Amino acid sequence: VIGSAQNPHVAAARPLLTRRGRAAASAFLVEGPHAVGEVLAGDHVVRELFVTDVAADREVELMRVAATRRIPIRVVTEKVLARLGDTVTPQGLVAVVALPSADLAGVLSAAPRLVVVLDAVADPGNAGTVIRTADALGADAVILSQGSVDVYGGKVVRAAAGSLLHLPVIPGVDAEAAVAALKAAGIAVLATAATGEDSLDDVMDTEALAGPTAWLLGNEAHGLPQGLMDAADRRVRVPLRGRAESLNLAATAAICLHATSRAQNRTG
Amino acid sequence: VIGSAQNPHVAAARPLLTRRGRAAASAFLVEGPHAVGEVLAGDHVVRELFVTDVAADREVELMRVAATRRIPIRVVTEKVLARLGDTVTPQGLVAVVALPSADLAGVLSAAPRLVVVLDAVADPGNAGTVIRTADALGADAVILSQGSVDVYGGKVVRAAAGSLLHLPVIPGVDAEAAVAALKAAGIAVLATAATGEDSLDDVMDTEALAGPTAWLLGNEAHGLPQGLMDAADRRVRVPLRGRAESLNLAATAAICLHATSRAQNRTG
Numbered sequence: 001v002i003g004s005a006q007n008p009h010v011a012a013a014r015p016l017l018t019r020r021g022r023a024a025a026s027a028f029l030v031e032g033p034h035a036v037g038e039v040l041a042g043d044h045v046v047r048e049l050f051v052t053d054v055a056a057d058r059e060v061e062l063m064r065v066a067a068t069r070r071i072p073i074r075v076v077t078e079k080v081l082a083r084l085g086d087t088v089t090p091q092g093l094v095a096v097v098a099l100p101s102a103d104l105a106g107v108l109s110a111a112p113r114l115v116v117v118l119d120a121v122a123d124p125g126n127a128g129t130v131i132r133t134a135d136a137l138g139a140d141a142v143i144l145s146q147g148s149v150d151v152y153g154g155k156v157v158r159a160a161a162g163s164l165l166h167l168p169v170i171p172g173v174d175a176e177a178a179v180a181a182l183k184a185a186g187i188a189v190l191a192t193a194a195t196g197e198d199s200l201d202d203v204m205d206t207e208a209l210a211g212p213t214a215w216l217l218g219n220e221a222h223g224l225p226q227g228l229m230d231a232a233d234r235r236v237r238v239p240l241r242g243r244a245e246s247l248n249l250a251a252t253a254a255i256c257l258h259a260t261s262r263a264q265n266r267t268g
Numbered sequence: 269v270i271g272s273a274q275n276p277h278v279a280a281a282r283p284l285l286t287r288r289g290r291a292a293a294s295a296f297l298v299e300g301p302h303a304v305g306e307v308l309a310g311d312h313v314v315r316e317l318f319v320t321d322v323a324a325d326r327e328v329e330l331m332r333v334a335a336t337r338r339i340p341i342r343v344v345t346e347k348v349l350a351r352l353g354d355t356v357t358p359q360g361l362v363a364v365v366a367l368p369s370a371d372l373a374g375v376l377s378a379a380p381r382l383v384v385v386l387d388a389v390a391d392p393g394n395a396g397t398v399i400r401t402a403d404a405l406g407a408d409a410v411i412l413s414q415g416s417v418d419v420y421g422g423k424v425v426r427a428a429a430g431s432l433l434h435l436p437v438i439p440g441v442d443a444e445a446a447v448a449a450l451k452a453a454g455i456a457v458l459a460t461a462a463t464g465e466d467s468l469d470d471v472m473d474t475e476a477l478a479g480p481t482a483w484l485l486g487n488e489a490h491g492l493p494q495g496l497m498d499a500a501d502r503r504v505r506v507p508l509r510g511r512a513e514s515l516n517l518a519a520t521a522a523i524c525l526h527a528t529s530r531a532q533n534r535t536g
Contacts, residue, residue: 125393133519138509159516166511201530241406241529243434247522248427251401254519255526261509262469 001053002076005083009048009074013084013096019150026099028152029084032091033059038162040065045098048072052081055092062093086154099152102168104143104178108185112140114260115182115214116253117189119145119175119228123220127151128159129250130217135163137254137261142167145175179216179231187212191224191232192252198236200259208234209263215256220249269321270344273351277316277342281352281364287418294367296420297352300359301327306430308333313366316340320349323360330361354422367420370436372411372446376453380408382528383450383482384521385457387413387443387496391488395419396427397518398485403431405522405529410435413443447484447499455480459492459500460520466504468527476502477531483524488517 002010015021016029027047030039033055039046040062049066053075056063066073076084084094107115116134121127127149134142144151151171157164179189188211190203203209216232218224229235238247238255247255270278283289284297295315298307301323307314308330317334321343324331334341344352352362375383384402389395395417402410412419419439425432447457456479458471471477484500486492497503506515506523515523 129516129519132512132516135510136508136512136515136519161512161516163510163512201533204530238526239529239533240404241533242403242431244400244404244429244431247404248397248400248429248518250516250519251397251404251522254515254522258468258506258523258526261507262472265469265507265509 002074002080005080007080010050010076010080010083013050016096017086017154019153022099022150022152027096028099028157029154030095030097030157031085031087031093031154033062033093035157035162036093036095037062039095039097039165040069042165044100044165046071047096047098048074050074050076050081050084050094052076052078052092059093087158100165100169102141102170104170104173104181107141107168107170108181110140112187113212113264114139114257115187116142116257117175117178117214117216118142118148119216119224120219121148121217121249124149124153124155125159126220126249128156130253131156131160131169132163133250133254133257135166137257139167139257142169143173143178144169144171146172175228176231179228182214183233187214189214189216189232190256191216191229191235192238192256193223193229193235194237194246196235196237198234200236200238200256203236204259204263209260210266213260215253215260217249217253270342270348273348275348278318278344278348278351281318284364285354285422287421290367290418290420295364296367296425297422298363298365298425299353299355299361299422301330301361303425303430304361304363305330307363307365307433308337310433312368312433314339315364315366316342318342318344318349318352318362320344320346320360327361355426368433368437370409370438372438372441372449375409375436375438376449378408380455381480381532382407382525383409383411383455384525385411385443385446385482385484386416387484387492388487389416389485389517392417392421392423393427394488394517396424398521399428399437400431401518401522401525403434405525407435407525410437411441411446412437412439414440443496444499447496450482451501455482457482457484457500459484459497459503460506460524461491461497461503462505462514464503464505466502468504468506468524471504472527472531477528478534481528483521483528485517485521
């Protein structure tokens with residue numbers, strides 16, 4: 001049982017709590033039995049697993065899978081494990097997982113029908129929730145611009161609830177280049193904007209959402225820059241009918257993605 | 269300038285950071301110039317305003333409105349103000365606002381067309397986002413069951429972004445009694461459930477959402493109890509088409525409320 005944060009394995013994993021450390025090691029941390037179980041069930045590269053003795057005794061099946069996959073298991077004290085989590089309760093398990101290697105060219109070559117592009121999204125909870133929503137509604141990829149929050153930070157990982165490893169999530173993309181590439185691939189790019197010329201409610205009456213579609217969403221406070229708005233095929237507003245000035249980003253994404261998912265899966 | 273947290277005004281306001289203190293004083297705290305400006309612009313009872321000298325100099329118009337309304341203004345140091353906020357940066361202003369007094373009977377007497385009922389919702393960010401979304405999409409009220417998170421806590425107030433004071437928000441209601449009262453008022457009660465017998469996408473093809481509608485949503489982890497599911501007129505699922513096990517509560521609410529808002533505002 002490792003009882004010191006100076007242990008070399010622990011010391012090597014600690015920098016993964018920072019964006020810089022994750023980039024340098026090409027790895028990130030996944031906490032808790034549910035999320036770690038999902039990672040082990042998929043085909044992700046799990047480099048090592050830190051676990052308390054209590055959790056090792058409790059999570060028999062997880063330990064068996066990890067051993068079968070020859071993943072190094074480091075038994076640590078509660079106190080050491082807490083140094084590897086950024087929640088108060090990492091629930092006894094932290095996995096070191098290699099960053100997925102999806103890229104835009106790979107996504108486009110698979111003829112995607114529903115894509116999300118997030119430009120300069122700042123809030124980790126928003127980014128994580130959008131990734132989870134995109135996954136749930138059957139999107140093929142989520143693309144994030146340079147200048148967006150790091151998708152492999154703890155808060156995004158937790159809000160995404162496993163979805164980060166379910167579909168290609170591509171960070172660090174130049175948003176203008178992504179929009180151009182999506183359009184060149186025959187995908188309609190729809191920008192969400194409070195001032196959009198098209199009402200989503202009217203767009204839903206047409207066939208516009210039934211084809212391959214990318215939704216482009218901007219920063220929580222500032223929205224999309226004019227260049228990206230202009231580059232999109234349409235600018236679409238969700239009609240507001242109350243007194244709130246705006247919808248939250250994740251709510252806007254949920255509404256737009258659901259409308260598209262429905263249009264693309266009509267049986268009638 | 270008040271420089272001590274032992275000052276009687278400050279000491280009297282501090283308990284409002286807790287649910288118990290808010291209930292005892294029938295008041296809650298609103299932080300920051302934007303939210304405080306919204307409160308002052310409405311017809312809410314603002315009991316007093318704590319402000320740093322820097323913020324008082326900057327927010328000239330807010331100070332003028334507060335003075336016109338004869339709201340006591342307490343100038344405090346940054347350090348004292350920080351004791352009244354639960355964010356790191358309360359941005360120089362904290363208002364003490366009387367709890368709104370909406371009740372279910374009052375809401376029902378106004379013939380509402382779109383209502384949200386949250387049962388045992390635990391996460392303050394979710395509750396606040398649902399209230400903001402309900403406001404934005406033109407809902408007439410949000411009802412929360414006993415056992416839900418306190419809607420006047422700081423995290424809910426911030427996530428709701430002012431919407432808490434835009435539409436009637438009614439906490440502490442018995443959910444079964446609320447469902448019965450909504451049905452008796454001729455409002456269709458639709459429960460959201462992953463196992464619901466009706467797909468939202470199909471329901472949207474009918475006229476079912478065009479009439480007065482209440483959406484019933486349950487706890488983030490456990491969903492709705494069977495009794496409430498059975499009491500609803502329909503149980504509706506948002507079709508999931510990816511690998512995520514579920515949508516987050518606020519995303520589900522956004523999708524269902526948008527579908528209803530659209531159906532109720534058709535011009536065709």
